[in-house]
Amino acid sequence: MRILVTGAGGQLGRDLTVALAGGVPPGGLEGSPATGRLGDRAPVEVIGADHRRLDVTDRTAVLCATDELRPTVVVHAGAWTAVDACEADPDRAFATNAVGTRHVAEAARRVGAHVVYVSTDYVFDGTAPRPYVEWDPPCPVSVYGRSKWGGEQELGPDATIVRTSWVSGAGGANMVATVLRLADAPGPLRFVDDQRGSPTFTADLAGALCMLATERLPGIFHVTNQGTATWFDVATAVLACAGHDPARVEPIATADLVPARPAPRPANSVLDNAALRLAGMALLPDWHEALGRLVSVLAPAAMR
Numbered sequence: 001m002r003i004l005v006t007g008a009g010g011q012l013g014r015d016l017t018v019a020l021a022g023g024v025p026p027g028g029l030e031g032s033p034a035t036g037r038l039g040d041r042a043p044v045e046v047i048g049a050d051h052r053r054l055d056v057t058d059r060t061a062v063l064c065a066t067d068e069l070r071p072t073v074v075v076h077a078g079a080w081t082a083v084d085a086c087e088a089d090p091d092r093a094f095a096t097n098a099v100g101t102r103h104v105a106e107a108a109r110r111v112g113a114h115v116v117y118v119s120t121d122y123v124f125d126g127t128a129p130r131p132y133v134e135w136d137p138p139c140p141v142s143v144y145g146r147s148k149w150g151g152e153q154e155l156g157p158d159a160t161i162v163r164t165s166w167v168s169g170a171g172g173a174n175m176v177a178t179v180l181r182l183a184d185a186p187g188p189l190r191f192v193d194d195q196r197g198s199p200t201f202t203a204d205l206a207g208a209l210c211m212l213a214t215e216r217l218p219g220i221f222h223v224t225n226q227g228t229a230t231w232f233d234v235a236t237a238v239l240a241c242a243g244h245d246p247a248r249v250e251p252i253a254t255a256d257l258v259p260a261r262p263a264p265r266p267a268n269s270v271l272d273n274a275a276l277r278l279a280g281m282a283l284l285p286d287w288h289e290a291l292g293r294l295v296s297v298l299a300p301a302a303m304r
């Protein structure tokens, strides 16, 4: 089986290429079907294409790449993920996230490859009083969310759509890395306490994506670490894990952020992993445990 990964230079793409090749990403678990090395599957040849090697906005380049490489599966992790910047440049957001996915879908169809598309909790508006299931209608409130929902609509019924949320990994700019960077600076740290989601860690998510990609399971899957949190909860937990005083974190409301963020965020973007759960498939571990593993990878660098 040959698997082409787009966006392979991103925080998820890096861990995914390691996991698909049979390795355990930094902070990952060995041996669990959803999160670790898959011992008994057929060997996978992984081709990780970062943005420079494969720009999904370039239709010809995408078609040529799949014609030449003939992948069995394309895991499409490449996206413009700068949620606030997307508000100021909707054309770039849609060109990358929606039209780019159109190109990947067309290219995959031509060579009979299965597509796994990585999507987001931000396809929902956050007004539901409960976690969102895969069958809830999307209603994104930001340009980024609308462009990723656009990408979902480019795919046929046989594709796999994996919606995830609040992603952090060893190789990216993310909330955990930010809090570790701020930990040594003096003064209080302020994080919002009125947005709730499920923090998700690339080392675990990569394992689940490996399973879904190699099994080529069609349909929408919500895949997050288990448990929910606000950003205030995450920041507090990062400080505690890294041996800092968690009481330094102060909760604030989104409305009190200075400067205000250009992109609206859903107040509730907790994703019920219902499709996995109802099929009796393994869920990712609780986010606190996964955070501890990531901090143990990142903290030595953060303390230097």
Ligand SMILES: NC(=O)c1ccc[n+]([C@@H]2O[C@H](COP(=O)([O-])OP(=O)(O)OC[C@H]3O[C@@H](n4cnc5c(N)ncnc54)[C@H](OP(=O)(O)O)[C@@H]3O)[C@@H](O)[C@H]2O)c1
Pocket: 006, 007, 008, 009, 010, 011, 012, 013, 050, 051, 052, 054, 055, 056, 057, 076, 077, 078, 079, 080, 081, 096, 100, 118, 119, 120, 121, 148, 164, 165, 166, 167, 168, 172, 173
């Ligand atoms: N981060 C989150 O909290 C989160 C939450 C839910 C879902 N997701 C989804 O998860 C996936 C992986 O995100 P991530 O967290 O790993 O973000 P990331 O670190 O920003 O990775 C995305 C990668 O896509 C690349 N990319 C951008 N434009 C591209 C293009 N035109 N063609 C090909 N590649 C392009 C980026 O390269 P450059 O940086 O070099 O441009 C980057 O390496 C994305 O589909 C994202 O929408 C992320």
